[in-house]
Amino acid sequence: MSIHTDVKSVTVATLKKMKAAGEKIACLTAYDASFAAVLDEAGVDVMLVGDSLGMVIQGHETTVPVTVDDIVYHSRAVASRCRRALLMADMPFMSYTSTTQAMVSAARLMQEGGAQMVKLEGDARQVEVVSKLAEHGVPVCAHIGLQPQLVHKLGGYRVQGRERAQAERMIKDAASLERAGADVLLLECVPALLADEITAELDIPVIGIGASGGCDGQILVLQDVLGITPGRAPGFVKDFMEGQRNIPDAIRAYVAAVKVGEFPDEGHLFK
Ligand code: KIV
Numbered sequence: 001m002s003i004h005t006d007v008k009s010v011t012v013a014t015l016k017k018m019k020a021a022g023e024k025i026a027c028l029t030a031y032d033a034s035f036a037a038v039l040d041e042a043g044v045d046v047m048l049v050g051d052s053l054g055m056v057i058q059g060h061e062t063t064v065p066v067t068v069d070d071i072v073y074h075s076r077a078v079a080s081r082c083r084r085a086l087l088m089a090d091m092p093f094m095s096y097t098s099t100t101q102a103m104v105s106a107a108r109l110m111q112e113g114g115a116q117m118v119k120l121e122g123d124a125r126q127v128e129v130v131s132k133l134a135e136h137g138v139p140v141c142a143h144i145g146l147q148p149q150l151v152h153k154l155g156g157y158r159v160q161g162r163e164r165a166q167a168e169r170m171i172k173d174a175a176s177l178e179r180a181g182a183d184v185l186l187l188e189c190v191p192a193l194l195a196d197e198i199t200a201e202l203d204i205p206v207i208g209i210g211a212s213g214g215c216d217g218q219i220l221v222l223q224d225v226l227g228i229t230p231g232r233a234p235g236f237v238k239d240f241m242e243g244q245r246n247i248p249d250a251i252r253a254y255v256a257a258v259k260v261g262e263f264p265d266e267g268h269l270f271k
Contacts, residue, residue: 134181
């Protein structure tokens, strides 16, 4: 049984049409029903139940401890008030190490959590998983650039793709993931010119975070937009509560800034 019943909801096809029409896609993370209602009302196009919940909800240092059960729990809550936006849910660390495991995890996120798209981190090594999910009717967002689930391998959170060889690999990976059937690409923490190049190369929508205003859409973590990031906020983050009376106004200001291309500005991206 699908939790979504509104036929006017944003779909994968809507996102593709938005890219073709040059209409920016406004995305935000959401973790509960109350905020989902506010975001939906404010015109957010895509809500992501991100594994960032490990940090902003559960208080962990990284996203690594988050489980499929955690995402299902929060996704159900968001789905209950997500009427128009497309609901995307993160495949957590080690929940897609094989095509079989990925299909079981995706099935749980969609059937129990009400997600309409799953997001997974990974470059060309995820092509087989993306292809299998796509073959079985699972809409997929492939997340490249900085992959926070690799934090213990990377030794921290850093801009990715500054060296030409890495940038060229990323361009090839993006094309491979699109060919494998990814419906959306998410680019995190990459130089703006590289983000622009990838966005221009792909037919599928490219959503940026710490990437470029030239991407087809933007996403931020809700707590960052509300100025309540635990610890130090990343440099690409903007506090939209500044100058606003309340939370719904701040979310509307974020959506408007993305739609008219005012966010991200030069101060919120990487060279
Ligand atoms: O988990 C998350 O919130 C994310 C965003 C940072 C894109 O993946």
